[in-house]
Amino acid sequence: MCEAAEKDLYAVLEASPSDSLQELRHRYQQLALQYHPDRLGDASSSEAESAVKKFLEVDAAWRILSDQNSRRQYDLQRRAQELKQDWPVDSTVYLEDMTWDQGECVYTYSCRCGGRFDVSVEEVEEETRSRQQGDEEEHRGVVVCCDTCSLSVYVTWSLHSKTLFFQCQ
DSSP, X not given: OHHHHHSOHHHHTTOOTTOOHHHHHHHHHHHHHHHOGGGOTTOOHXXXXXXXXXXXXXXXXXXXXXXXXXXXXXXXXXXXXXXXXXXXOOEEEEGXXXXXXXXXXXXXXXXXTSOEEEEEHHHHXXXXXXXXXXOOOSEEEEEEEOSSSSOEEEEEEETTSOOOOOOOO
């Protein structure tokens, strides 16, 4: 199931995640007939090899998606992978360029829509701590969404900078 996780099994079956088991079965049967090695006839060796490979992919996808439990597990893994993907980031903002809002205890940056991007000191400290323990990257950052529109920015800072982390009172 490790290799299958790299491919979109629904795309292999030319199906959608919302398709029923009967619809998936129908797609599988069509593709299995189309690419089955016994139906290749006078195909060249490269065409036959390609068809056999496709047939095996279709068969592997069907084995996972035909079973309710393995399909559920695959869907959960697929969803988790989607959630891990990076957000589309509009721009990069340096923590040093953000304004400190003492009343709300956050760093703020104005969005072009009139809204704002907020990063708390706790977020900055937590990210800095977790990254210091892990890798040796010089710059750290977090993705922050605007409080009004759908834009997001990557807020970054250097571990070696003399940025003053303000404290809330």
